[in-house]
Amino acid sequence: MTRKIMVIDDEEAIIIVLKASIEATTDWQVITCSSSTEGTAVAAAERPNVILLDVSMPRVDGTEVLKALQAETATQKIPVIFLTAKARASEQQALKSLGVAGVITKPFSPDAIANQVRSLLGWND
Amino acid sequence: MIDWSNVALRDHSDRIIGTMSIGEDITERLAVDRMKGEFVSVVSHELRTPLTAIHGSLQLIANGLVDSDSQQGKELLQIAAKSSQRLVRLVNDILELERLESGKALLNREKVSSHQITSQVARTFKVVADRQKINIAVSDPGIELMADSDRLTQVLTNLLDNAINFSPENTTISLSVGHATSSGSWQSPSIKDNNASTPKAASALFTVKDEGRGIPSEDLSSIFRRFTQVNYADSREKGGTGLGLAICHNIVHQHGGKIWVESTLGKGSCFFFTIPLAK
Numbered sequence: 248m249t250r251k252i253m254v255i256d257d258e259e260a261i262i263i264v265l266k267a268s269i270e271a272t273t274d275w276q277v278i279t280c281s282s283s284t285e286g287t288a289v290a291a292a293e294r295p296n297v298i299l300l301d302v303s304m305p306r307v308d309g310t311e312v313l314k315a316l317q318a319e320t321a322t323q324k325i326p327v328i329f330l331t332a333k334a335r336a337s338e339q340q341a342l343k344s345l346g347v348a349g350v351i352t353k354p355f356s357p358d359a360i361a362n363q364v365r366s367l368l369g370w371n372d
Numbered sequence: 373m374i375d376w377s378n379v380a381l382r383d384h385s386d387r388i389i390g391t392m393s394i395g396e397d398i399t400e401r402l403a404v405d406r407m408k409g410e411f412v413s414v415v416s417h418e419l420r421t422p423l424t425a426i427h428g429s430l431q432l433i434a435n436g437l438v439d440s441d442s443q444q445g446k447e448l449l450q451i452a453a454k455s456s457q458r459l460v461r462l463v464n465d466i467l468e469l470e471r472l473e474s475g476k477a478l479l480n481r482e483k484v485s486s487h488q489i490t491s492q493v494a495r496t497f498k499v500v501a502d503r504q505k506i507n508i509a510v511s512d513p514g515i516e517l518m519a520d521s522d523r524l525t526q527v528l529t530n531l532l533d534n535a536i537n538f539s540p541e542n543t544t545i546s547l548s549v550g551h552a553t554s555s556g557s558w559q560s561p562s563i564k565d566n567n568a569s570t571p572k573a574a575s576a577l578f579t580v581k582d583e584g585r586g587i588p589s590e591d592l593s594s595i596f597r598r599f600t601q602v603n604y605a606d607s608r609e610k611g612g613t614g615l616g617l618a619i620c621h622n623i624v625h626q627h628g629g630k631i632w633v634e635s636t637l638g639k640g641s642c643f644f645f646t647i648p649l650a651k
Contacts, residue, residue: 258421258425260422260425260429260451260454260455261421261424261425261428263447263448263451264424264425264428264429264432264448264451265428267428267432267437267438267444267448268428268432268437271432271437271438272437303417332416332417332418332419332420332421332424333413333416333417334416334420335409335412335413335416338413352420353420353421353423353424354420354423354424354427354428355424355428356427356428356431357428357431357432357435357437358431358435358437
């Protein structure tokens with residue numbers, strides 16, 4: 248079964264690079280959303296296997312999107328991995344405590360990003 | 373907040389006979405530390421975002437995951453090029469602001485005519501304004517200033533750059549210079565910076581007025597702070613770093629002037645600043 252990965256990031260350039268990185272190294276299907284306000288609705292409709300969620304986004308940031316995902320029956324069981332440029336240990340710890348499957352720091356390596364996701368979620372494929 | 377240091381006082385027999393306590397008010401130090409931490413966090417985020425795009429794009433091509441001659445490869449190279457420009461602008465602005473705030477960038481003040489500066493800036497922006505069908509109207513009688521002309525040019529460049537970026541086609545940006553005194557027109561703006569020292573001498577009042585989308589009233593008071601952009605997407609779409617107005621603020625203050633903005637949402641913004649006249 249092909250995995251479905253959803254990326255929510257307001258930076259179009261990051262979405263393109265992330266999608267290209269995952270598609271070049273896996274057979275996963277990548278769906279993207281550049282609007283944090285639409286993220287929950289898209290996730291509910293698409294039911295991805297994991298959501299890579301940017302933290303710093305305008306209007307509604309990643310932590311608020313996470314709360315909305317956790318509150319919605321259709322999305323609350325979908326694992327979320329934060330993707331963030333916040334590199335300080337205290338910031339990373341605060342993000343991890345919100346109930347996500349993991350945190351990946353930007354810049355990420357295109358070769359390694361899929362393996363980081365596999366490792367955080369315990370996927371063997 | 374008080375940080376207490378306690379030391380036991382002992383007699384010749386090493387018996388404790390009292391304590392000496394020294395209390396230090398560390399409220400300000402903690403506030404500075406917190407501000408530094410926030411600044412590092414924001415800078416880290418602002419730098420890492422374009423760096424991620426550059427690093428990822430180039431790695432995909434360099435590692436052979438994407439063919440550089442393919443459509444996708446060309447798109448990734450464009451992303452890397454655009455993001456590197458953003459990174460260069462950001463690093464330049466961060467270093468510039470640091471130099472200004474630390475006092476390392478000393479002003480080279482001399483007598484200069486405002487007309488010399490406004491005409492040069494208007495000339496610089498003519499090509500880009502024409503391309504975007506925006507008219508730049510300059511009204512400047514030529515006022516003798518005591519100013520660092522390069523720095524003053526930098527302020528006007530930042531303000532005009534913003535005005536052009538946020539102006540729709542077929543609109544006019546007005547750049548004008550007039551006289552202002554300490555009891556003059558700059559005393560009654562809706563938003564003033566209270567940190568500035570009041571200029572004793574009469575000043576020249578510069579205004580840069582656009583017919584763009586305007587600034588929400590709740591954002592007016594923070595617009596001159598570092599990394600403040602009304603819309604985060606602006607940093608990508610408009611190429612701003614979020615530091616341009618902070619640099620303007622610093623330069624104007626170093627001249628002993630004030631800078632402020634008035635704006636009506638949907639109708640446009642008007643930036644004002646004062647520079648002391650030559651004596």
